[in-house]
């Protein structure tokens with residue numbers, strides 16, 4: 001397991017066109033790992049490169065480099081490749097290319113080329129006139145590109161509108177869409193911005209009530225879905241055709257099967273029928289579908305800019321834990337490694353484990369004679385629990401950690417975190433990993449239980465400020481569970497502010513709330529009440545600017561009264577207000593439930 005630092009020593013980092021041009025001045029052979037920013041250089045090949053470097057011992061004529069395709073114009077044709085590409089440059093000329101981490105082939109190529117260089121230097125052979133190879137255009141690559149193109153064409157984008165979401169019909173519509181043979185490739189539950197609505201509905205911008213329509217579309221949560229019908233491996237099957245005016249075929253038990261049944265060959269016909277099909281199901285008013293390939297490509301960029309990247313990934317959420325001694329002594333070192341290894345830390349908390357929790361997390365050691373000592377140690381002080389996200393996260397974390405005992409780690413895997421962070425206090429790995437994704441899910445639910453809070457964007461927020469605040473909310477990892485834009489009545493305001501109705505500024509508060517609609521939201525995440533309070537900052541924006549300059553109130557608040565947002569103060573208050581307020585909202589639309 002190589003750290004980034006060691007990689008950098010072994011391979012020169014080429015991350016700009018000028019460094020690329022400079023690298024081409026190398027004498028002899030340079031083996032270049034061309035990588036994409038989102039997946040990083042190919043770690044699997046690094047032991048091979050290190051071995052070749054040591055065994056061939058030709059530092060003057062054998063060089064290794066990593067080059068990021070996105071930053072180098074010459075490498076443009078290699079952008080967005082999902083497998084690693086290795087280029088072989090001899091005296092500045094790219095003479096060979098190998099796709100995929102094919103260690104035997106790469107090794108053979110390097111050994112042959114270095115033998116040639118040795119013979120040339122010894123005057124035993126003339127330098128072969130290898131042609132410079134093009135970076136693309138092999139048939140297989142052209143095919144791959146075409147395949148990506150056709151993949152893209154087979155997507156459509158659906159928007160399930162706010163009235164459907166608030167009346168809880170969104171889930172039902174999604175079910176009907178999958179029943180009609182579509183696979184939901186990606187989805188998001190968001191409050192659309194004005195720009196997104198204008199873009200998606202550009203064909204109707206000239207209609208007289210368009211402005212009103214935009215207000216409605218930006219007033220609450222919508223679902224945005226990326227749908228596909230493609231399967232490269234199954235022949236067309238008449239059976240799977242949806243029948244717009246009859247009951248559609250039986251839903252598949254699981255979505256991948258739905259995906260596997262349909263084919264590119266029938267895509268167009270089936271796609272044409274989705275809007276019609278939803279019409280026959282009386283849902284077409286609640287859901288709009290875009291199928292035009294050019295528009296779909298544009299909307300993918302708008303709504304899911306990372307769609308292509310994420311689709312190729314296997315993003316996995318895992319629980320990691322630093323046992324008490326490690327947390328106490330070397331927390332920062334471990335956190336640096338976690339970040340260097342491209343894990344995103346979604347949540348983290350210190351906690352003193354109960355005996356039951358410690359026993360559950362140390363189950364793998366329960367038959368060891370040091371088990372009792374281990375449990376004592378685990379419950380003796382705070383541990384650090386983390387929720388981590390990464391492509392192939394579970395496997396990567398396990399590999400980084402190495403074996404379960406220090407003895408084994410030191411003997412066989414000295415670079416593993418188990419060996420590097422070994423401590424006298426315990427013979428076991430100081431870091432914990434869930435053993436499977438299922439366990440990870442259960443552990444995350446246990447250590448990071450979800451909580452909801454009530455939040456409000458006050459009427460004086462401009463549309464632009466509201467959109468920025470919603471973006472901050474999303475980026476902070478809150479799920480927008482419910483959203484309703486509403487002109488709060490004094491009764492409803494009292495439900496939110498029951499604690500302060502006796503204050504002398506309460507009248508002003510009511511007056512301010514009557515100036516226009518507020519955006520009332522339920523936000524959900526671990527520790528949501530406290531996290532939201534932290535994000536909004538102190539009541540007085542002037543104080544917020546000093547104490548918490550990045551907070552929402554510091555950025556957008558005007559005065560104590562017009563401090564842009566509200567948040568419930570306690571978990572109890574949040575629960576009470578959400579129940580009372582949203583009960584109230586649903587009784588406004590009884591026919592919708």
Ligand SMILES: Nc1ncnc2c1ncn2[C@@H]1O[C@H](COP(=O)(O)OP(=O)(O)OP(=O)(O)O)[C@@H](O)[C@H]1O
Nearest residue numbers: 500505509538539560561562563565566567568569
């Ligand atoms: N001194 C004041 N003058 C004018 N308005 C005030 C004053 N203090 C509070 N408010 C208004 O009343 C709201 C509720 O006041 P509270 O004391 O509960 O503050 P808070 O808990 O920080 O804010 P919130 O409950 O809105 O999150 C504040 O958000 C603010 O709009």
